[in-house]
Amino acid sequence: MALYRMINPVQPYAWGSTTKLAEIQRRAPGNTPQAELWMGSHPVAPSALLMGNGRERPLPEHLALHEGALGPRAALLGLPGDSAPDLPFLFKILAVERGLSIQVHPDRGQAAAGFEREEAARIPRTAPVRSYRDRNHKPELLCAITEFSGLCGFRPDRELVEEMRTFREFLRVQCALDPPAALISAIGRYLKRTGEETWRAVFLELLRTGENPDSRAGLVEQGAAYVAARLEGGLPEASIERYRRATTLLEQYPGDPGALAPLYLNLVHLRPGEALFLGPGILHAYLSGAAVEIMAGSDNVVRAGCTVKHVDGEELARIVRFERSRQEVLKPVMPGDRPGLRVYRSPAEEFELLHISRAGRFLKGEGPAIILNLGDPVDCSSGDRSLELPPGESLFADHETTFCDVHTQGQGTEVSLYVAALPGAIR
Template sequence: MDRLVNTVRPYAWGSTTAIPELLGVPPTGEPQAELWMGAHPAAPSRIDRGTGPLPLGDVIAADPEGELGADTARRFGPALPFLLKVLAAADPLSLQVHPDPDQARAGFADEEARGIPLDAPHRNYKDAGHKPELICALTPFDGLCGFRAPDATAELLAALDVDPLKPYVDLLHAHPESAALREVLTAVLSAERTAMAETVGQAADAARRLADHDGPHRAAYAAYASLARHYPGDPGVIAAMLLNHVRLQPGEALYLGAGVPHAYLEGLGIEIMANSDNVLRCGLTPKHVDVPELLRVVRFEATAPAVLRPEADVDGAEVYETPAPEFRLSRYALAAGSPPHPLDARTAQILLCTAGTARLRGEDGSETTLGRGESAFVRAGERVDLSGEGSVFRATAAS
């Protein structure tokens, strides 16, 4: 068992208080957006096995099979296949989408062949991997996820009564679903920026008015009005109006596969993803938006947000099942006096305590205690019993 020393990422959209409160440390006054747990080279966790702190990725690279387990190393190579985060959003994140494995490999190879530096602001593919992800709410958590059915979006836009949006309403009514969504998103992201900024302003004013009245889209209108306050004139505000608004309650989760446009708006959650940096942005950001590549990657299909609730496992865990092979997230509700939970030792795991206290006991009698916000790495083959009183999230590769 190795206690992790983790890095907090200070992105501008982050909460100034949520992660410090979780960690039990004073706020700095600066945004603290994400706490990373894993071996991503941008901000690796560190462990100390008696020779001084080392990046977790270096420890794994020195003995991939010993640290990850033979099966995990064979499937994913000599690197931890997932990244675990605490995400604390006070302001909206960018509207974005992730490529599938084939798109990621092809896109990365193409940009490498063209000699685009990895740190270039117009680079789309930072690696050759895909980036499925799951967000699990620790507090009420607002987001946008997947395209709403075109007829329902036409109704939402028509109620705004904004003249420049009326052609989009007609398109959403007149075409097959995928064609309608593609044409409208293309038109929004390709529009002349000054004219679109004026349209965004009119739509935001109307959304604010409608958010004050009862109706099926009241919460969505409030969310879109908030986006416009944060990103005035951004075409991404209109693009966001094509998406479902969803509010997760604590313990609920969303899985986001390839091609699904999404954005996180506000809240504290546990995020787990494949260990990739590949993001294509649709808007709500000052960063690069590559419209042609984005349109190639987006899946133009309407999907109702599939809110996940954990399913009980035989070992007493509550598991969030997804199709992603790179990760599996589970949660343990620990009660004082209950028998310990023996944790499967076939693959590497990261354990994060989010409430109360967790005790880890190894076969050799060694013990580690985790308080709120603390985490540990357990190498493959190391049998650990988990007990205590509180809540613990466990991240592993999927079996």
């Protein structure tokens, strides 16, 4: 049995916060954005383990040296086509200060095909223009740790019809600029017969217009004028929020048509402890807040806008799912035999997210686990090994670790630990 403190890399993406991760870790903020803290073995940014002699060992190296660290079930769920052992999941803290890219993730077949295509084109795996950095799909589950806002999935037809009818009328009658004829026509066909194909045509026209330098500025200017008109139109408070979000994105990403995404994507607000599951093909973006996120071990992202990174509208349109419905907010299940344990269940076979709010012993079955502390400092022990776990830090428990005892350092039993593990492994 073995527990190890983890040394986790932080990604300084431009949309990150200078304060949120520092607040979680209870340290002074820095001057540069800190967007994502990664916990895992993904080759793009692997964690390291702090060994007993004080030395740091990269987690991939540790997994290669210790065949039993993963366990047979987890070993089958790592990166496809990779001979080196990998964790089946990647665990993150997100600290979102400004809107991040409108994006989608592939399924397994799309990921494998995209990876081989970019390999054949000799695009380096770390190149900025690369979308497929591995062969894996990327289902993911996000759980808010502060108030959190995002965009997720296309709005239901009844909402899109009202929005697109109003948008088309504005472009035709009120806007001073010439309306894009192909977009107007596509909206008209969708209004006559709602469905996946007609909505797909509208979305593709938004992408095509946005990719054309001659028409991009016009579309963004028209969209901004429409958003301003809606904000001045006396809408109910519940309806006006999406136009405020669009205004913010237009300010953060001037000239980017992706800033109009609040017009057609569901606006989602999560309270702390609420979650979203995102399967392959679901278009989404995050707007503000802090969250933990767990996913299959992949870094495959295809983007459509609101980013300084590589945008591939053609590939995104090919893999996105054009279903139009409300996005379900995921609530945890609380097993009756384990007070203080909440389980976030999903269709993913690679991972399960759990929250532990009461000190004591929890049992771990097959596979590895990562234990993240988002509360006061605690002590974690298994067998003869005991480690302090400060706020915002994590421990790695290998396959052979069968239990973990959690102790508070003060009075009371309240803790806040998020655990990434295989489905059904923690009880």
